[in-house]
Amino acid sequence: MPDYETVLLRNVGVEGSRTIDVYRSRGGYRGVEKALKQMADDEVVEEVKRANLRGRGGAGFPAGVKWGFLPKDRERTLLCVNADESEPPTFCNRVLMEHDPHQVIEGIIIAGFATRAQVAYVYMRVEFHEQFHIMQVAIDEAYAAGLLGKNILGSGYDLEVYVHRGAGAYVCGEETALIESIEGKRGCPRIKPPFPAIEGLFRRPTVVNNIETLANLPHIIERGADWFLGIGTANSAGPKLFCVCGPVNRPGCYEAPMTITCEELIMGDRFGQGMSGNASVQAVFPGGTSMGVLKADEVHMKMDFDDPRNFGLLGLGTAAAVVVGDKTDMRDVLRNMARFYALESCGQCTQCREGTNWMYRIASRIASGAGRIEDLDLLEEVAGRMGMMPGLSICGLPDGATFPVRGIVRKFRSELEEHIRGQEPAGAERVLSVLN
Amino acid sequence: MAWKTIDRNEPAFDADAPNVLSDAVREKIRSFFPRYETKQAALLPALHVVQETLGHVSFKAMTEVAEVLEIHPSQVFDTLSFYTHFWTHPKGKKTITVCRSITCELLGGREVLDAIKKHLGVGEHETTADGEYSLVTEECLAGCDHSPCMLINEKLHKRVQPADIPKLLADTDNDKLDMPRSTLFDAPADVASDGASVTS
Ligand SMILES: Cc1cc2nc3c(=O)[nH]c(=O)nc-3n(C[C@H](O)[C@H](O)[C@H](O)COP(=O)(O)O)c2cc1C
Ligand code: SF4
Ligand code: FES
Numbered sequence: 341m342p343d344y345e346t347v348l349l350r351n352v353g354v355e356g357s358r359t360i361d362v363y364r365s366r367g368g369y370r371g372v373e374k375a376l377k378q379m380a381d382d383e384v385v386e387e388v389k390r391a392n393l394r395g396r397g398g399a400g401f402p403a404g405v406k407w408g409f410l411p412k413d414r415e416r417t418l419l420c421v422n423a424d425e426s427e428p429p430t431f432c433n434r435v436l437m438e439h440d441p442h443q444v445i446e447g448i449i450i451a452g453f454a455t456r457a458q459v460a461y462v463y464m465r466v467e468f469h470e471q472f473h474i475m476q477v478a479i480d481e482a483y484a485a486g487l488l489g490k491n492i493l494g495s496g497y498d499l500e501v502y503v504h505r506g507a508g509a510y511v512c513g514e515e516t517a518l519i520e521s522i523e524g525k526r527g528c529p530r531i532k533p534p535f536p537a538i539e540g541l542f543r544r545p546t547v548v549n550n551i552e553t554l555a556n557l558p559h560i561i562e563r564g565a566d567w568f569l570g571i572g573t574a575n576s577a578g579p580k581l582f583c584v585c586g587p588v589n590r591p592g593c594y595e596a597p598m599t600i601t602c603e604e605l606i607m608g609d610r611f612g613q614g615m616s617g618n619a620s621v622q623a624v625f626p627g628g629t630s631m632g633v634l635k636a637d638e639v640h641m642k643m644d645f646d647d648p649r650n651f652g653l654l655g656l657g658t659a660a661a662v663v664v665g666d667k668t669d670m671r672d673v674l675r676n677m678a679r680f681y682a683l684e685s686c687g688q689c690t691q692c693r694e695g696t697n698w699m700y701r702i703a704s705r706i707a708s709g710a711g712r713i714e715d716l717d718l719l720e721e722v723a724g725r726m727g728m729m730p731g732l733s734i735c736g737l738p739d740g741a742t743f744p745v746r747g748i749v750r751k752f753r754s755e756l757e758e759h760i761r762g763q764e765p766a767g768a769e770r771v772l773s774v775l776n
Numbered sequence: 777m778a779w780k781t782i783d784r785n786e787p788a789f790d791a792d793a794p795n796v797l798s799d800a801v802r803e804k805i806r807s808f809f810p811r812y813e814t815k816q817a818a819l820l821p822a823l824h825v826v827q828e829t830l831g832h833v834s835f836k837a838m839t840e841v842a843e844v845l846e847i848h849p850s851q852v853f854d855t856l857s858f859y860t861h862f863w864t865h866p867k868g869k870k871t872i873t874v875c876r877s878i879t880c881e882l883l884g885g886r887e888v889l890d891a892i893k894k895h896l897g898v899g900e901h902e903t904t905a906d907g908e909y910s911l912v913t914e915e916c917l918a919g920c921d922h923s924p925c926m927l928i929n930e931k932l933h934k935r936v937q938p939a940d941i942p943k944l945l946a947d948t949d950n951d952k953l954d955m956p957r958s959t960l961f962d963a964p965a966d967v968a969s970d971g972a973s974v975t976s
Contacts, residue, residue, distance in 0.1 A: 425918045426915065426918070427916070428877040428878050428920065429878060429916060429923075430918060431918040431919060431920055433918075434918045459811075465918070466824075467873070467914065467917050467918070467927060468918070469929075469930035469931070469932075469953060470932065473953070473955055476957070480958050500811075502811045504820065504821070505820065505821070506820070506859070506861075507820055507824070507859030507860070507861035507862060508859050508860035508861040508914065509858060509859050509860065510915060521820065522812075523814065523816060523817050524814070524816035524819030524820060524845075524851075525819075525854075526855055526858035527858060527859075542812075542813040542814065544813075583920070583921070585879045585920040585921050585923060586882050586883070586923075587882065587883065591920070591921040591922075591923075592921045593921065629878060660920075662882070664882060665882070668882060673878065673882075676876075676877065676878050677878060680877060680878075680915055680916075683915070686858075
């Protein structure tokens, strides 16, 4: 892709990119000017619908369509900006906030205007300290410049923006858990319906959008939906950020159209630049860990909204790839992932709470060298009995838990069996200590 | 995290202690009210302020927060206990948060954790005898392009190697995040941050 023009990351590496002056000098806030002064809110919604901007937070739901669900006769609307970014190994929202906070704020203002929101809450995970200060300083600058607060740019539109810091809980990235968390409660997802667009934060019509989704808005407004649709494919349109990490030469966050393959992301000169040391690829989790796993011979998968399903994955997810080298024991990977979901389940659905924990215990047993061949079937069985897809849970966390576990068991079964067959008999004695 | 409660050595039951929240802290908490439609929504911001100024959130502090927010103390504890970030008993001056998720593990995060444990002589959720460091692990810190990584208080340390640990932990500035901060909206509460400002 030699002729790809960087859009979302265009200011990265520019000196002073965090400041409003530099952002403006590079064309920033023109989208807001255009939206607030020349367009009606409905026109913004229509343009974003036409661009088919699909949510970048994981689910891929079209932003304009989501905004269209808001009741027409609403009096108060709230916008929640999802900056919780907790899915391993995802860090593209961090990069956006760190290097170009005003692009994010411009997106927030446009989304706020389109949805007629009075207040936007940026829900940011607490581990983002540096990013919190950067965003808050940028928000202050935007207030001082008349881009936030009352009567923005003389348009009559008012918007307040507050950063609301989380406190360490992956599940709070789920949109209704995020809402509960802002309300000062445990981060337990709500049963849907009602969807947030009808009854969300403080029971008001609410829109939840991801940071990267919002960062696209200034460009869609400024250059139009047709420009956006000209990048990638109709179903996977627009610029996209991809993360690549693990044992690669150049881990990082890169921008490309969604025609890129997982392999290019790992090997490409403009991207990961290949495996470090003399490792080769054993496995890749290309969409965040929740989407599942690719084997080395599957990396030709396209990083778009459709192709992942052809490889048994849940979806594109966060488009963040972690590569596992050939010398890594997949039992350790299995255990690490199973633990994550077991500890991060909010616990209100029995199937998820118990299921993720059973998977963790079984994975621990296997990783500790005390596994049994039938444990692999047991893992599959447990995985098939939880999650939103079979209708057994309130939120999608357990689906995200089962896809990597099942993927590893299915795609690396012979490797796992080989380990189990090669175990020392004494391994079983370690089981008890592992189960604590 | 979530339904299993961690951290959790014996919480400090100090219901009969004198008030721990200073007027400034209470004022700071009240300053969040205009942002939200309910007072309870100011709970996480309030707990952050309390932990930043007092070091942890004791039972006494929880009841006082409940009073300011006009909710039941059990609601404060209910929420607090869901989140890994809050401590119900004193912690060290600096908290080391080591990432334990997949990318960091693949690139040596476990070895880093072991080196810290060995160097400080503490386990997870423990505090060194001199009260300097507490050690915890956390899931992916969204810094996987810099794995293995860890936080010391606010500061992210990137590509940490076990051999770096003694020097890194001896550095008194290893938690300093030197950068511009908002003065308009998140000015710190006007209290000493050593936990000594107990008035009201
Ligand atoms: C367990 C779980 C965790 C999630 N974590 C995040 C997150 O950290 N950031 C995010 O933007 N979306 C996350 N989501 C997706 C959100 O629920 C929601 O779909 C998204 O924020 C909507 O924004 P978008 O339409 O702009 O993508 C998560 C979903 C689930 C089920
Ligand atoms: S599925 Fe799991 S994380 Fe989601 S609400 Fe139920 S218990 Fe909580
Ligand atoms: S896995 Fe450690 S920061 Fe993401």
